[in-house]
Amino acid sequence: MRLLRNVFRRKVRSILTILGIVIGVFALIAMGSMAEKLTLLVDGGIEYYKDKAIVSEGGGMAFMASPMSKDRIKEVESIDGVKVAQAEINMLLEDLEAVNFGQPPMIVGTDLRGQEYESFEITFAKGRDLKEGDHKKVIVGSDLVNKLDAKVGKRIKIRGEKFEVIGILEKTLTGPDLTVVMSLADAQELYHKTLPDVLRKELKAEDLVTGITAFVDEDHDPDKVAKTIGKEIEGLSAMGPKAFQDQIGSAVGVFSAIITLIGLVALMVGGLSVVNTMSMSIAERTKEIGIRKAIGASSFKIIRQFLMESGVIGIIGGLIGLGLGIAFTSVANAAGNESGTALFLVTPRLAISAVLFALILGIIGGFFPAWRASRLNPVEALRYE
Amino acid sequence: MSDAMEGNLNQIVEVIDLHKSYRLGKNNFVHALRGTSLSIKKGGMTAIMGPSGSGKSTLMHIIGSLDTPSKGEVWLAGNRIDNLPKKKLPKLRASKMGFIFQGFNLIPTLTALENVALAAEYKGLSRKESAKLARERLDVVGLGDRIRHRQSELSGGEQHRVAIARALVNKPDIVLGDEPTGDLDTETSREIIQMMKEVNMTTGTTFVLVTHDPEVADSCDHQIQMRDGSIVDDSASKIDGSTKTLS
Ligand SMILES: Nc1ncnc2c1ncn2[C@@H]1O[C@H](COP(=O)(O)OP(=O)(O)OP(=O)(O)O)[C@@H](O)[C@H]1O
Ligand SMILES: [Mg+2]
Numbered sequence: 001m002r003l004l005r006n007v008f009r010r011k012v013r014s015i016l017t018i019l020g021i022v023i024g025v026f027a028l029i030a031m032g033s034m035a036e037k038l039t040l041l042v043d044g045g046i047e048y049y050k051d052k053a054i055v056s057e058g059g060g061m062a063f064m065a066s067p068m069s070k071d072r073i074k075e076v077e078s079i080d081g082v083k084v085a086q087a088e089i090n091m092l093l094e095d096l097e098a099v100n101f102g103q104p105p106m107i108v109g110t111d112l113r114g115q116e117y118e119s120f121e122i123t124f125a126k127g128r129d130l131k132e133g134d135h136k137k138v139i140v141g142s143d144l145v146n147k148l149d150a151k152v153g154k155r156i157k158i159r160g161e162k163f164e165v166i167g168i169l170e171k172t173l174t175g176p177d178l179t180v181v182m183s184l185a186d187a188q189e190l191y192h193k194t195l196p197d198v199l200r201k202e203l204k205a206e207d208l209v210t211g212i213t214a215f216v217d218e219d220h221d222p223d224k225v226a227k228t229i230g231k232e233i234e235g236l237s238a239m240g241p242k243a244f245q246d247q248i249g250s251a252v253g254v255f256s257a258i259i260t261l262i263g264l265v266a267l268m269v270g271g272l273s274v275v276n277t278m279s280m281s282i283a284e285r286t287k288e289i290g291i292r293k294a295i296g297a298s299s300f301k302i303i304r305q306f307l308m309e310s311g312v313i314g315i316i317g318g319l320i321g322l323g324l325g326i327a328f329t330s331v332a333n334a335a336g337n338e339s340g341t342a343l344f345l346v347t348p349r350l351a352i353s354a355v356l357f358a359l360i361l362g363i364i365g366g367f368f369p370a371w372r373a374s375r376l377n378p379v380e381a382l383r384y385e
Numbered sequence: 386m387s388d389a390m391e392g393n394l395n396q397i398v399e400v401i402d403l404h405k406s407y408r409l410g411k412n413n414f415v416h417a418l419r420g421t422s423l424s425i426k427k428g429g430m431t432a433i434m435g436p437s438g439s440g441k442s443t444l445m446h447i448i449g450s451l452d453t454p455s456k457g458e459v460w461l462a463g464n465r466i467d468n469l470p471k472k473k474l475p476k477l478r479a480s481k482m483g484f485i486f487q488g489f490n491l492i493p494t495l496t497a498l499e500n501v502a503l504a505a506e507y508k509g510l511s512r513k514e515s516a517k518l519a520r521e522r523l524d525v526v527g528l529g530d531r532i533r534h535r536q537s538e539l540s541g542g543e544q545h546r547v548a549i550a551r552a553l554v555n556k557p558d559i560v561l562g563d564e565p566t567g568d569l570d571t572e573t574s575r576e577i578i579q580m581m582k583e584v585n586m587t588t589g590t591t592f593v594l595v596t597h598d599p600e601v602a603d604s605c606d607h608q609i610q611m612r613d614g615s616i617v618d619d620s621a622s623k624i625d626g627s628t629k630t631l632s
Contacts, residue, residue: 301475
């Protein structure tokens with residue numbers, strides 16, 4: 001390969017340049033895969049909530065579980081446009097020890113009232129869905145299988161209680177991956193135990209609910225229904241899909257954009273080193289350029305040759321960076337999997353754009369030096385020693 | 386291909402009143418060529434001699450379309466080439482001319498074969514065809530067993546032969562050599578000249594060689610002497626007895 005020989009004519013220099021690109025692409029993959037993971041999480045949420053309104057006590061965030069009374073269900077269902085209201089318990093699978101990126105593992109208890117209206121598709125890798133009357137049975141999300149050591153038919157411990165695994169979910173790349181689903185009654189019991197003593201004595205487990213999901217009729221706008229719920233029912237607030245997108249989607253979007261930008265900047269720095277390397281390489285090869293012109297190379301061919309060389313530097317750096325990035329994120333995810341927090345997701349679009357970006361950067365970095373080389377006067381270039 | 390020139394088609398190169406000056410600073414000019422005229426016969430071997438700085442290389446570069454004159458005309462095989470648009474020059478160089486320069490004129494990262502093939506590729510041949518042609522030419526110059534060697538793995542004489550093979554690969558009308566044997570010992574220099582003569586005889590390719598070596602000049606059939614940017618002696622004009630003998 002003539003091209004590779006030219007690129008590696010100065011080994012150390014080329015390797016350093018490639019390293020610059022490698023680090024840039026690696027940073028882009030590491031940062032970008034975090035952004036991708038978050039984005040998919042939010043996308044999943046948007047998809048899930050598109051025909052629902054999440055009802056909670058007061059004005060708090062839907063995910064923060066504060067108890068409310070089960071009687072609220074009737075009230076919510078009385079609102080025009082609500083098909084059915086499903087009572088839920090949302091709680092952490094285990095108490096958090098540290099601040100956590102992304103979504104923590106969750107327990108969801110549901111009274112299954114909305115089951116037949118569910119539009120969000122979830123398929124089972126193994127086993128079956130929860131049904132009415134199931135007691136001490138759970139469905140486990142794909143990212144929690146390792147952590148909980150779950151197998152269909154096996155009994156696992158959740159918050160100190162034993163449960164039988166009846167189903168394992170297919171990977172969704174979003175919320176359900178980090179979720180254990182059980183019956184409302186089971187979850188109520190678990191939740192009851194976590195309450196402070198004062199509350200525990202006062203409240204009965206079977207009255208506890210942390211959230212209500214209102215399934216909205218197709219011919220009603222869930223955002224409007226959410227608004228109506230908040231207005232008509234004293235002490236409740238509700239969030240429609242748009243509010244979800246505005247509150248969570250935009251915050252995560254900004255965060256994703258920032259970390260992706262950091263990766264891009266790192267890659268740009270790598271791109272600058274390509275400009276430097278190609279300029280030096282072309283200065284060294286002035287005489288060669290003169291010879292090439294004398295034997296009939298057009299300016300176009302000179303430019304093309306040097307662009308191909310810088311493009312190769314970009315591609316090699318890009319592929320190595322991608323490889324390291326994938327290796328790093330999968331090791332980090334595997335380590336995180338123990339605790340149920342996979343932070344990174346290298347999507348095909350991220351991988352392809354990172355390598356493509358490195359290639360384009362290489363070509364852009366090589367363009368100015370190549371263009372200058374193509375304009376060298378052949379006689380002067382030949383005289384150059 | 387040739388009708389533009391009313392002149393003699395036996396002349397492959399016709400140079401008319403060529404001037405070249407370089408600007409050094411504001412009002413300081415170097416006149417490298419001052420009204421040079423010459424004709425070079427098709428199929429011949431011409432030697433250009435003269436002291437250092439007399440304008441030999443400048444003349445060769447202009448004939449070879451690598452440089453443009455300040456004034457004057459250059460005709461190649463009946464076509465004027467000094468005023469061609471820049472875009473046409475690569476094709477002209479690739480298809481009509483072969484260059485042999487003094488010193489390191491091979492591309493060091495490429496093998497002998499690739500160096501020779503490159504010229505054919507620039508002319509527009511495919512890689513495969515170019516490699517095939519290059520192999521043939523390297524055989525002609527006796528380097529059939531050295532095609533995978535790089536410059537650093539070839540002796541000085543071998544490097545020159547590769548350069549000759551490269552100059553010949555596109556079957557040019559004319560081969561321009563600027564001191565093609567300048568850094569070789571007498572023995573190798575003789576071999577190289579012998580080889581050029583053979584190619585000249587068998588293919589009819591015209592050679593124009595700048596040289597300081599009287600022996601090389603003697604083995605050519607046409608000698609031109611330059612001094613201070615002018616031709617002071619031209620063996621061709623003596624033979625027809627027609628024109629000028631300066632100095
Ligand atoms: N780019 C340039 N700028 C200024 N002066 C130049 C340039 N190129 C050549 N010259 C001058 O033009 C004159 C002729 O140079 P040229 O290279 O043609 O000489 P030459 O006959 O080939 O000499 P040599 O035998 O040493 O190679 C010299 O005086 C040289 O200094
Ligand atoms: Mg010279």
